[in-house]
Amino acid sequence: MKRVIISGGNFVNKGAEAMLYVTANECFTRFDGCVCSVQLAEGFFEIRSLEDLNRLANSSVKKMQSGGKMKKLIAMLEEYKRADLMLDISGYELCSKLGNYPTLRYLFKIALCKWTKTEAALMPQSFGPFSYDGKIKYIIRLLIRKYLKYPLVCFAREKKSAEDLKKIAPKANVQISSDLVLQNSRIFEAAKDFFQDSNIKIKNESVGLVVNRRLYEQYGHDRILSKYIVIVNTILEKKKNVYLLCHATDDLNICNEIKKEFNNEHRVVILNEVLSCFAFESLVKNFDYIVAARYHSIVHSYKECIPCVALGWAVKYQELLGLMGQSKYVLDVGDVSNIVIIETLERMDKNHKVEEETIRQNLNKVQKENCFDELERRLRKKK
Known part of the structure; x- marks a missing residue:
């Protein structure tokens, strides 16, 4: 695994940020010489260390990459072609609560992995409910059933998530796993070289x-x-x-x-x-x-x-x-x-x-x- 796309994280929500740091650190630790491509709303950003990720988090370079929708789509396709593995760390996106578009966007990433023969894994996250509206709900359910069987594993954070996903995608490789940030005991040690504690003083009681x-x-x-x-x-x-x-x-x-x-x-x-x-x-x-x-x-x-x-x-x-x-x-x-x-x-x-x-x-x-x-x-x- 020389090149890994990390998708679904961001620096706006501190939970999504924590999942980014944990996932990047695990990739650098486990895959020798690995390069991570962080997929944000603004585009793709290449990192080779946690220090790179920290600089990205604290910089103003995260500007929307130029070009129209077609140019960005082509850039995304090329990025997925280059990658060996895509890890999705979305906390709560494959569900009907957010409407139809987020689900279709989510499924597109998995379809792209399948088309480019890039391995994929859905890291611990919540899935469902899948109560979509309108006639398109039948198409969405069909797409979920088709593409959710492609990832190597779909880690569900909750028993209910696993049950809901297995119902709609019986061939998906679903496994229950607690939150990846909660599981991880070594990220603080890995980040100590660049992390600075805040100077905020909290009163007793x-x-x-x-x-x-x-x-x-x-x-x-x-x-x-x-x-x-x-x-x-x-x-x-x-x-x-x-x-x-x-x-x-x-x-x-x-x-x-x-x-x-x-x-x-x-x-x-x-x-x-x-x-x-x-x-x-x-x-x-x-x-x-x-x-x-x-x-x-x-x-x-x-x-x-x-x-x-x-x-x-x-x-x-x-x-x-x-x-x-x-x-x-x-x-x-x-x-x-x-x-x-x-x-x-x-x-x-x-x-x-x-x-x-x-x-x-x-x-x-x-x-x-x-x-x-x-x-x-x-x-x-x-x-």
Whole structure:
């Protein structure tokens, strides 16, 4: 595997960024002399080390590559022809929740791999539901059935994802595997040469709140904002500080909005910047616990054995917390009552020290597996 395309990552969402770093590091570690081609919305960017990836993350060179749609399509075709392997690290794209176009775009990459005889693997991610609308739904389902049997392996993060994918694509090589960032215990060591810790000082007795604009899209602005206010007030009543954190650049406005509701409360602190995935994970260990609406903010917290109250509607939140022995701290925040929110926060506030040990024990179990070991086995078998 001398040339590997890494598709589905980005630097906007810190979870997608973390998956990029982990995947690139595993490629450089396992495939001697490997070159990675990072496929972003702006185009393809060649990297030969984690330092290259870090420079790309922090540079302004990620400008949209020039040319019309046909020129970009030809460039994409040439890139896939040159590659030996394509690794897709999309967190949540092959599903009907996002509409028809993202699924068709996703399937095009796999079709391109098949046409150019480039090996492909879908790294741990969520799949489904597959409830597409309109007459095109029949075509989409047919394409999923046809092309999802091509990848060497389709790693599903959740049991429900695996079941849904097997139903629509019975010949797909589906295997359940926990999140690749959660599994990986060596990325911090690999990144230590260029990673610099943030200088942000967190006060004692503090809780982090990580927001997510998708909750607004799912349940409506006013309903979710009112829930955030309940959460902040409950934490303040426990004599703690609340830090408003962003795990994606498009969540900054939400943090500002919440802070306006508490303008005169010095214990509500907004961190008005989006930290790198490394800086976020390093920072999060300073909190008693996190209230989080971003999936990978929970992953980063668990890697530091910091408990979380998860604000999520998707199965991926339920299964992640179940994996770590934390099921009682999942809140479908759009539908749950304020009383349940308050009771859950009170339970966490009393028990967060105990939960740290529970998380530590389960994390040790999770990190005994590595999806890249399985990928290597399948690549060897293919030869």
